[in-house]
Amino acid sequence: MTRAEMSSDDEDTPLSQTISRKNQRVRKIVPEEDSDYDSDDVLSKQPKKKKTKTLSKEKKIKVKSDSDDDDDEVMSKKLEKKKKKKKTKTIKKSIKKEKETENDLKEEENNDDEEEDKEESYKWWEEGDVKDNGWTSLVHNGVMFPPEYEPLPSHIKLYYDNQPVELPPEAEEVAGFYAALLETDHGKNPVFQKNFFNDFLQILKENGGTLNGIEIKSFDKCDFSKIYNYFEVLKEEKKKLSAQEKKELRLERQKEEEIYKFCELNGRKEQVGNFRVEPPDLFRGRGKHPKTGKLKRRVHPEDIVLNLSKDAPIPKPPKGHKWGEIRHDPNVQWLAMWRENIFNSFKYVRLAANSSLKGQSDLKKFEKARELKSHIDSIRRDYKRSLKSKVMLERQKAVAIYLIDVFALRAGGEKSEDEADTVGCCSLRYEHVTLQPPNIVIFDFLGKDSIRFYQEVEVDKQVFKDLIIFKRPPKQPGHQLFDRLDPSILNKHLQSYMPGLTAKVFRTYNASKTMQDQLDLIPNEGSVAEKLLRYNAANRTVAILCNHQRSVTKGHAQSVQKANFRIKELIWQRIRLKKSILQLDKKLRKKNPKFYAEIDDLTKEDEIEIHEKIIERENEKYQRKFVRENDKRKFENEELLEEKVLNEWLEKVEDLKKEFAEEIKTGEIVLKPTLNTVEKLEKQIERLDLRIETSSIQLKDKEENSEVSLGTSKINYIDPRLSVVFCKKFGVPIEKIFTKSLREKFTWAIESVDENWRF
Incomplete structure (x- = not known):
């Protein structure tokens, strides 16, 4: 909505x-x-x-x-x-x-x-x-x-x-x-x-x-x-x-x-x-x-x-x-x-969003953007020619369309005094554009939802010359850059090329076209997590183009810290398994010294820290379980668990604590009955390797996307059929890209294309 x-x-x-x-x-x-x-x-x-x-x-x-x-x-x-x-x-x-x-x-x-x-x-x-x-x-x-x-x-x-x-x-x-x-x-x-x-x-x-x-x-x-x-x-x-x-x-x-x-x-x-x-x-x-x-x-x-x-x-x-x-x-x-x-x-x-009318509206929007493919060359040819027009209005229209086409600016419109001072292309003022020869332009203004748009970009040399003309005296801060242009004039001009063509169609077209180009660069190799990382990188390119920013969430640093510790804990588990293998056969270290080299990377202090976190987590888990179980029993009018049940659970944690203490003291690992052979331990290490790799990729993805909103571009500007094609072509479950509500919203896209469809 x-x-x-x-x-x-x-x-x-x-x-x-x-x-x-x-x-x-x-x-x-x-x-x-x-x-x-x-x-x-x-x-x-x-x-x-x-x-x-x-x-x-x-x-x-x-x-x-x-x-x-x-x-x-x-x-x-x-x-x-x-x-x-x-x-x-x-x-x-x-x-x-x-x-x-x-x-x-x-x-x-x-x-x-x-x-x-x-x-x-x-x-x-x-x-x-x-x-x-x-x-x-x-x-x-x-x-x-x-x-x-x-x-x-x-x-x-x-x-x-x-x-x-x-x-x-x-x-x-x-x-x-x-x-x-x-x-x-x-x-x-x-x-x-x-x-x-x-x-x-x-x-x-x-x-x-x-x-x-x-x-x-x-x-x-x-x-x-x-x-x-x-x-x-x-x-x-x-x-x-x-x-x-x-x-x-x-x-x-x-x-x-x-x-x-x-x-x-x-x-x-x-x-x-x-x-x-x-x-x-x-x-x-x-x-x-x-x-x-x-x-x-x-x-x-x-x-x-x-x-x-x-x-x-x-x-x-x-x-x-x-x-x-x-x-x-x-x-x-x-x-x-x-x-x-x-x-x-x-x-x-x-x-x-999952209704037939909304789906039809979405399909028409993206098909209108696809239709622009047939007209984009002539539009670009015309606005490049008009950059040198002797008529100022024609020159301003040409520069505006260039900025909308190349940098995905919104058209913009007039604002009353009691509205937020957000602007788009047509409403840019003198102070929003700084020019640095030979052809560098610095945009700095508040866009939609008061999100700052700040970009230093290189523009066509004739566009740079036109912007110098648009800023000539007597213009000064507060004056309109495009003083002879407004969105209605611009859109009327665009519709002479194609019925229904507006500045917004350009954003949808360029977002989807950019996504198509980015997906074409992705190799069909690696794990699902690696493919998702590349998909999100492509999505991020589009989000940056459309200026879909977000502020870093308050819990981001804590979330990253938690993810880092989780990876550290997985590495500790892998080292522990490798130590277990050497307990069964010490000769294996000489045969594959590189494989066992990481054993020496973990200090006792690191081990103690991990042990303490695990014990703390296990205690909290059983405390929550006890409360949850009694809430359920109370709700069902059943007899409540006695305190001794919780104590029995906590005794297991205490046993684990003693096991960890003995492990630190002797360096010996207590082998589980289910992991008592080298082959079983090696298979478990392979599973941990995959988990560590996946967790590391997800953490990288989280950090790279902390200040970029991928959802807005994915839902509103990128043709959803491109995401469907990616999943079908690269064997990625659609659930990894679209949530349940988005799968319902884009059922028409999921069921209407195969892996060969192109925007």
């Missing part, structure tokens, strides 16, 4: 809201007694069709069980148990029996389900040309609202000038948004503080001010620490939840979300991308955004426009509310939309 669409990032969820609903599930805002609404799944109210593809699992089972009384009885019991599961924590025992019943049914239905899945799989890419004909029918269950605000306990308050303040709920909620970020970089940012405080005062004014008459005027006199500390306590409580409790909360949440996850499009079941309405919070933004800290207001049903078929049942809004508008527009792909207050732009609920 684009930034204009909904975002489900964790960072957009207000912490105060997440914590306060610890025992409250995200739900639609309706009273529980509204029984009509509780079962209001509009998809299930559709008239039956001969081969409907939108039946839920329960419905499929019901249809099948109509012909079998026994099965019907079994399934009715099963459904009753599922209803009770939400309210009881002692149901686990019955689930075991239920699973047995399910397994019996599954064995009977498995073949039918497989056939049905095959029938339901809609391979739209096999139908030939993809056209924009819109949808013919669209049925969905609307959107899911965040929970209403849950007020703070009466003793937790904002303090102003050391006085407790009684806030109306609307203002208390906003105060909580800031309190949750009190110790973060956002909370300490003066711009964030100023914007928050202005909006906080506005909310106070709208709701009649404080309830105890205290007038709030100065941010510096506000003390949010009591609210912050309360949230921290709740965070700690949440961390203490057992794995079983967390699992049950997750399952309940998924159950609440289920009816919103899918819609019916043209008679087919399709997944919805983001059905949740964004919760209110403080806007954060990226980089030095001027609006950081402003309040993202709560969205109500009256703000929302739904889009669906004329004959589709309209989802019920929360009680006491009504939808802003109901539309029936088959020419747009969104299911719902509303206007947000920060940028006054629209947010959309669309189909998921």
Whole structure:
């Protein structure tokens, strides 16, 4: 989804809201007694069709069980148990029996389900040309609202000038948004503080001010620490939840979300991308955004426009509310939309990335980029000729297209004063470009998402001369470099070469073309890990071209340290095995001195450090196992493990510790019964060699990619068919390149090309 669409990032969820609903599930805002609404799944109210593809699992089972009384009885019991599961924590025992019943049914239905899945799989890419004909029918269950605000306990308050303040709920909620970020970089940012405080005062004014008459005027006199500390306590409580409790909360949440996850499009079941309405919070933004800290207001049903078929049942809004508008527009792909207050732009609920419409859109995008191959030579020939044009506009268009083509710059556009100062090619200013003879250009500006674009590049000599002309007096810092050009003029010019050609198509084309060229250089040799390293290197070349940077994560150094120690430990294991071989036959060292040379590389201090880390890890492992096992038993109402069980486990660690101490003292290795011959030990060494090599390659990959975002280019700019071709040609499992969600998103690419396809 684009930034204009909904975002489900964790960072957009207000912490105060997440914590306060610890025992409250995200739900639609309706009273529980509204029984009509509780079962209001509009998809299930559709008239039956001969081969409907939108039946839920329960419905499929019901249809099948109509012909079998026994099965019907079994399934009715099963459904009753599922209803009770939400309210009881002692149901686990019955689930075991239920699973047995399910397994019996599954064995009977498995073949039918497989056939049905095959029938339901809609391979739209096999139908030939993809056209924009819109949808013919669209049925969905609307959107899911965040929970209403849950007020703070009466003793937790904002303090102003050391006085407790009684806030109306609307203002208390906003105060909580800031309190949750009190110790973060956002909370300490003066711009964030100023914007928050202005909006906080506005909310106070709208709701009649404080309830105890205290007038709030100065941010510096506000003390949010009591609210912050309360949230921290709740965070700690949440961390203490057992794995079983967390699992049950997750399952309940998924159950609440289920009816919103899918819609019916043209008679087919399709997944919805983001059905949740964004919760209110403080806007954060990226980089030095001027609006950081402003309040993202709560969205109500009256703000929302739904889009669906004329004959589709309209989802019920929360009680006491009504939808802003109901539309029936088959020419747009969104299911719902509303206007947000920060940028006054629209947010959309669309189909998921793995839906047919999104897949068709992706295919058209990459095919449009491929089409550019047929026009790129004439475009380049023309802009090189226009670099010397006597008409300034033509000269500026030529330089702009050159920069977009060669350096993958975005087109750019005008920005208002209250937006982040990000620029693209057409909006470059005098100060963003530094010229160093004979033909070196230094670009330094904030690109998309306020990511700094800094590159020193060598350009065509005529381009360099033109840039000198564009910077001539009376131009000075603050003036536009391309003062006669804007993206609309540029794109109109590009479309004279090819319908639909824009600056963005150039980025997609150059990204995919660069990836194709890089993949052509990869030799078909080495392990899967080595091939992946080369693939990522190719991907990184594209990411650098597109300026897809990222800051080094806070945990990167620790992650690298952990990986280095893991490799060190594997080497220690290999040395230990080699020592074991020499214990069996000392003569082998003279026969192959190089093989055994590394034995002398590991000092006793190194060995002791490794031993201590292993012992520490084993102790922690058994401690966690003990807690996890008792959480599970408590959840299932079974007898808890006694402390002596843990002590027995820890005794094993103590025995290992003694074994290591004896090993350091004598230098003798205690051979395992399963590794008591030279041949077995050598095979184990071969396995360790492979693990060490793989781990070393992965560590190198991690370090090289620490400041480059490979995902953006791989998902949005590189034709996914290139990644599929790489996997098929080099024998690399597709799972190594695409995650499960990406495999679903790019099914059309995975199933439509062979190893000989070229961009």
